[in-house]
Amino acid sequence: MTKLSVNVNKIATLRNSRGGNVPNLLKVAQDIEDFGAQGITIHPRPDERHIKYQDARDLKKVVQTEYNIEGNPIRSFIDLVLEVKPTQVTLVPDAVDAITSNAGWDTVKHKDFLKEVIDTFRNNGIRTSIFVDANIKMIEGAALTGADRIELYTESYAHEYAKGNKNGVTPFTEAAKVAYQLGLGLNAGHDLSLDNIKYFKENIPHLLEVSIGHALICESLYLGLENVVNMYLNKLK
Ligand SMILES: CC(=O)[C@@H](O)[C@H](O)COP(=O)(O)O
């Protein structure tokens, strides 16, 4: 079964735009779980442009399904995750000023650093995942860090699919097979949408979790949040 983890960054973006607490991030997250989602994902960035560090602490008290915190493992992020102890932490090599995540880790170049960070989180009972491109060498490198899972960075798949090129899924199918052979659990995310998720799911073996935020929230503006969550769940069956 592939779990749907809804990234609620953009709920926080909307809330922050007026400085108050509308929409109420905690209530939206609880409602998303009530609608059937099997996880909540956040990505607290150093500038706190959307999710604030306090949101990460507050969500821990209300999330009943799987709680996934994504981010670049700078000291403050590591300390936050160790304090909150989510179900899963996903390490993402984002530059501080990146408009969004735009690359996977070079797990060969950063092997020692990643292994040290992974060990820290695993020793605290937190499942670990590394954000990587669908690149076999990077997946092999991720396995050497001791990570529990990888998250395939799916922007290139989404981009090609939008152009009508379904062959963009091929590297991801191959990557999924290698990850399974190496004993790595498989997650995926970034730019997945109602348009492209079903084809992705049909071509990716052993897919445990997809984390989806931007498209899902945008689609909900027209179709409603409960309806969209269930549309994704139906496409992931
Ligand atoms: C790692 C990943 O793909 C998501 O966390 C994405 O970065 C969402 O971040 P923004 O909502 O800031 O675009």
Ligand SMILES: NCC(=O)COP(=O)(O)O
């Ligand atoms: N890890 C991907 C994620 O959490 C959401 O990415 P997106 O759907 O907002 O592009």
